Amino acid sequence: MTDFKRDGSHLSFCPPVEKWDDWVEYDPQAWPRRVERHYQLVPTICFNCESACGLLAYVDKETGEVAKFEGNPKHPASRGRLCAKGPATINQIHDPDRVLYPMKRTGPRGGGKWARVSWDEVLETFGSRIRKAFQEGRGEEVMYHVGRPGHDFIMERTLQAWGIDGHNSHTNVCSSSARLGYLLWHYADRPSPDHANARFILLLSAHLESGHYFNPHAQRIIDGKMAGAKLAVMDPRLSNTASMADYWLPTYPGSEAAVLLAMAKVILDENRFDAAFVKTWTNWEELEVDGFRAKGQPFEAVIEALKKHYARFTPQFAEKESGVKSETVVKLAREIASAGSRFASHLWRGAASGNLGGWQPARALLLLHVLTGSVGTEGGHNLNSWNKFVPRPFKVPPPQKHWNELLYPPEWPLCTHEMSFHLPHFLKEGRGRLEAYFTRVFNPVWTYPDGFSWIEMLRDEQKIGLHAALTPTWSETAWFADYVLPMGFSSERHDLMSQETHAGKWIGFRQPVLRTLRERAGEKFEYTYQANPGEVWEEDEFWINLSWAIDPDGSMGIRQWFESPYRPGQKLTVDEYYGWIFENSVPGLPEEAQKESLTPLEYMRKYGAFEVPGDVYKLNEKPLTAEDLAGSQVDTGGVITKESKPVGVMIDGKAVVGYKTPSRKLELFSKTMADWKWPEFTLPEYYRSHIHGSAQSASIGSPGEDFDPQYTPVVQWPSDARGDVYMLLPIFRLPNLIHTRSGNAKFLYEISHKNPLWVNPVDAKQLGSIRTGDLIKVHTEIGYFVLHAWVTEGLTPGVVACSHHLGRWRINEDEQVERMSSAWVDLKEVGKGQWKMRQVSGVKAYDSDDPDTKRIWWSDAGVHQDITFPVHPDPISGMHCWHQMVRVERAAPEDRYGDIFVDTNLSHAVYQRWKALARPGPGPGGLRRPLWIPRVVRPVEAAYYVKQT
Numbered sequence: 001m002t003d004f005k006r007d008g009s010h011l012s013f014c015p016p017v018e019k020w021d022d023w024v025e026y027d028p029q030a031w032p033r034r035v036e037r038h039y040q041l042v043p044t045i046c047f048n049c050e051s052a053c054g055l056l057a058y059v060d061k062e063t064g065e066v067a068k069f070e071g072n073p074k075h076p077a078s079r080g081r082l083c084a085k086g087p088a089t090i091n092q093i094h095d096p097d098r099v100l101y102p103m104k105r106t107g108p109r110g111g112g113k114w115a116r117v118s119w120d121e122v123l124e125t126f127g128s129r130i131r132k133a134f135q136e137g138r139g140e141e142v143m144y145h146v147g148r149p150g151h152d153f154i155m156e157r158t159l160q161a162w163g164i165d166g167h168n169s170h171t172n173v174c175s176s177s178a179r180l181g182y183l184l185w186h187y188a189d190r191p192s193p194d195h196a197n198a199r200f201i202l203l204l205s206a207h208l209e210s211g212h213y214f215n216p217h218a219q220r221i222i223d224g225k226m227a228g229a230k231l232a233v234m235d236p237r238l239s240n241t242a243s244m245a246d247y248w249l250p251t252y253p254g255s256e257a258a259v260l261l262a263m264a265k266v267i268l269d270e271n272r273f274d275a276a277f278v279k280t281w282t283n284w285e286e287l288e289v290d291g292f293r294a295k296g297q298p299f300e301a302v303i304e305a306l307k308k309h310y311a312r313f314t315p316q317f318a319e320k321e322s323g324v325k326s327e328t329v330v331k332l333a334r335e336i337a338s339a340g341s342r343f344a345s346h347l348w349r350g351a352a353s354g355n356l357g358g359w360q361p362a363r364a365l366l367l368l369h370v371l372t373g374s375v376g377t378e379g380g381h382n383l384n385s386w387n388k389f390v391p392r393p394f395k396v397p398p399p400q401k402h403w404n405e406l407l408y409p410p411e412w413p414l415c416t417h418e419m420s421f422h423l424p425h426f427l428k429e430g431r432g433r434l435e436a437y438f439t440r441v442f443n444p445v446w447t448y449p450d451g452f453s454w455i456e457m458l459r460d461e462q463k464i465g466l467h468a469a470l471t472p473t474w475s476e477t478a479w480f481a482d483y484v485l486p487m488g489f490s491s492e493r494h495d496l497m498s499q500e501t502h503a504g505k506w507i508g509f510r511q512p513v514l515r516t517l518r519e520r521a522g523e524k525f526e527y528t529y530q531a532n533p534g535e536v537w538e539e540d541e542f543w544i545n546l547s548w549a550i551d552p553d554g555s556m557g558i559r560q561w562f563e564s565p566y567r568p569g570q571k572l573t574v575d576e577y578y579g580w581i582f583e584n585s586v587p588g589l590p591e592e593a594q595k596e597s598l599t600p601l602e603y604m605r606k607y608g609a610f611e612v613p614g615d616v617y618k619l620n621e622k623p624l625t626a627e628d629l630a631g632s633q634v635d636t637g638g639v640i641t642k643e644s645k646p647v648g649v650m651i652d653g654k655a656v657v658g659y660k661t662p663s664r665k666l667e668l669f670s671k672t673m674a675d676w677k678w679p680e681f682t683l684p685e686y687y688r689s690h691i692h693g694s695a696q697s698a699s700i701g702s703p704g705e706d707f708d709p710q711y712t713p714v715v716q717w718p719s720d721a722r723g724d725v726y727m728l729l730p731i732f733r734l735p736n737l738i739h740t741r742s743g744n745a746k747f748l749y750e751i752s753h754k755n756p757l758w759v760n761p762v763d764a765k766q767l768g769s770i771r772t773g774d775l776i777k778v779h780t781e782i783g784y785f786v787l788h789a790w791v792t793e794g795l796t797p798g799v800v801a802c803s804h805h806l807g808r809w810r811i812n813e814d815e816q817v818e819r820m821s822s823a824w825v826d827l828k829e830v831g832k833g834q835w836k837m838r839q840v841s842g843v844k845a846y847d848s849d850d851p852d853t854k855r856i857w858w859s860d861a862g863v864h865q866d867i868t869f870p871v872h873p874d875p876i877s878g879m880h881c882w883h884q885m886v887r888v889e890r891a892a893p894e895d896r897y898g899d900i901f902v903d904t905n906l907s908h909a910v911y912q913r914w915k916a917l918a919r920p921g922p923g924p925g926g927l928r929r930p931l932w933i934p935r936v937v938r939p940v941e942a943a944y945y946v947k948q949t
């Protein structure tokens, strides 16, 4: 304990490492007495979003319990700082409603009756069912479906060890469209902006408050701003991020690509582009557009063709589409051009995930980077794969031989990820069934569109044989499982993570804090659940043990992948799995550990993170080695191939690695799009989203003059829908909530527990002088929801908005539910596929082990909007297009707050209409999908070809 000084010099930002074994603080509960408490500080990794920030668990030496979580200063990305959700981990581990033991349902699915079972019973049940499925050649009936991964590679390894194509994810409701836009340019499907060194930052996101890697990014955006960078934010909402910007561009949703292409036009017309970069690093020689063919033409002719092609994107056109003044478009284009190679940007969800064609803004945004030469540069746009570091484990199983069409169906050959949100519709169409289904930290009934179709699927035992929900919390989806299996929070599990948070590479090690400390003190545990609260386990050990249960004698060839690399034939331990990686696959880590006489595993347990040395800029310019070049050939376009696969490219007479595209350059022109039946989209383009103003102004079922039925299905409303037509923006996050996992964090729910409908005053007047707090009814294509209005100028007129972060509900009043965050509802199927939900009560104070639950003062749990949305698959990326046209009216006297109605027959019809927009494979040569485009858990190449009958 340090003496108090008035100038604050006794304060430290974070406890220094040398004091982590005995850190002393005054007990705040004992105030005003000065009572010292001694803590051991153990690093781990936050599990409350994808950023993977470093936590320090403060373990009270007297009680042996975790008392709080703060930031780990040794973590290279988060640097000791956290958002509100990191420290709220303490609520989660002490949540009185948490799942502590494996539970099995005892009545019908969804009936709400549960009994405690042992982990052995769980392993035996699933092991024998899966074994039988594998032995009978039904591997495709085993599926793992992940919400928040929170780890790298281990699950891909497990599924490939099982030999199945069974990985499903949530990505197609999250980021698929942005990914497609990026990968068409440079294979890498995510950006890694170097905000800290930028001179101009353009965000199509809310990255100072929420979004992908937002805490590490927010720090760097502020670093950049403090060093003089200008910040522009494109967002229809006046978000906290927009309020911090130098320029707020409240674009009408879906018009973003028009604005970006208008900026590109200004840069091209004013000849302010980096001609040397464009000439060297794009595939301009392949360009074919508007009857022009670049082959044999000089570079200058290509630039003229581009200028002609983009001529219609005048700043005035951008203003008409977006509402942003043409002068602003020109001014920002010039500022971006002036920033040159130090132009950084970010786009992840927002424009990309809301809109039909949401991958176009990502392509158009990257065109600005290409024109300014800011790809791969300090202060520019870098590739996620250059910053994210995923080390390999001791043995990697071969790729699976099968292709699962429930994951990658023929209709969407260019979808970046599994068509996960269609699963209920696929099963309804008779495309398959599931024998064993694992949902893992995943709550599709609540987070996905069309949740009632999920309920119908999950409760059908013909469609889903056995369902385990691996989850840290009770949820709307867990309710319909056969087994609910408790998995640990940030301080209760092992995982290895890395993210592209900044211009650097790092790994972070999540660890079960109490097990680590007790093992340091000499105790031994076979499994993490023996040291965790109740019998809360971790996935790593669960999958190892389940793999042994599937193949107990090793005869199926599965067990071998889960045997120790150090003790042949013995079961792999988590220490051995990660210890081997740290010893063998992380450059520089063994040497760093050696300096402190630690093993690499001990080093990671001590510090929780490691900065991996290496270059991070211009990795496309890395020379190929003599070994790389042995047996290679150079084609006429300069692409270097080996065994018929591109491995590099000749640039100015030098053989370099380039980008992993077919041309090994940045693909200004995408031949892939032409080859896969979308020749109109070979260049970055803009086409009007399904929520464009022309669709909005159309009378129902009769499109406006700009409407192109080739791309956009007609909105068809239920016959009884009334009200005025608005565009609903349903996808913004609240900064302190965690999709589906905030329900057990009392600090967070006390701050945020309402999700009213944002309505501009102009629209409020139009709707009959609606005032804040009035009840309002929102009709979607398949039903409606009723909520309160919030009248605000912080939103573009014509658009209404609602955060997806609230509206949790529960069927049981007080058992196996999260009570502090959910409304107790009466849920009824009033006709076949017709679902009605009405709130019985909101949140109330209740008795528990935590005295704070008696102090709950809020009653609102919000309203669940996503469940009233139909599925809208983008025909190219496969992404669910979240934005939608809705009809809004003042609620009727019989309507009550939180009322929901949905007809799943209508939702299946909407699915069919959107599916009809797709242009199915196979593509050239009978391929299911282009070989060069990444795929999660990639199978053998032969599986890419549709078998000829």
Ligand code: SF4
Binding pocket: 046, 047, 048, 049, 050, 051, 052, 053, 078, 081, 082, 083, 084, 085, 086, 087, 213, 214, 215, 216
């Ligand atoms: S940004 Fe917040 S929630 Fe996400 S990992 Fe960091 S501290 Fe946790």
